[in-house]
Amino acid sequence: MRITKVYTRTGDEGKTSLGSGERVSKASPRVCAYGEVDELNSILGLARAKIADAELLQLLERIQNELFVLGADLAVPSPDATQSEPDRQRRISPTEIENLEKTMDRYNETLPPLQEFILPAGNEAGAILHVARAVARRAERDVVRLAQTEKLNPHVLVYLNRLSDLLFVLARVANRQGGCSEVFAKFR
Secondary structure, three states: OOOOOOOOOOOOOOOOEOOOOOOOEEEHHHHHHHHHHHHHHHHHHHHHHHOOOHHHHHHHHHHHHHHHHHHHHHHHOOOOOOEEEEOOOOOHHHHHHHHHHHHHHHHHOOOOOOOEEEEEOHHHHHHHHHHHHHHHHHHHHHHHHHHHOOOOOOOHHHHHHHHHHHHHHHHHHHHHHHOOOOOOOOOO
């Protein structure tokens, strides 16, 4: 696909096209859900600009690509949302979820166990990854709302749930790599 123009003027009245060609309001639950995923992807790009670790950079790039797949999964309604249409639409699958879980387990083993809640803070990379975690949770809530009225690929919701957990772990990793101590929440 070659994009020759950024503007089309077709959205000037508050409507946009889904991947299926259907025109919907830009405030529709589906558009809001994949908009949150787009915001999350952009925040991960910002995090990558603050990270030096090659392995972590590669992981975040992989996740960004998976978020493009996930956004397209949300933007292209399917009669059977759990099935990919051959040669037409790649969808989030259990494979991506398993990869997130394995990655999370591997990184989590390098961290001290948590005994208390920590504040989302630290160095720039860690703080940005904490913001990404919160946006992933918001995207998950939007997808839950959408799933209450429309048929979706169920793996999308699981993926976002695991991703927010992984982003929490990666924020801790980035802070540890940057020499930042975790600050524990005080409930008094």
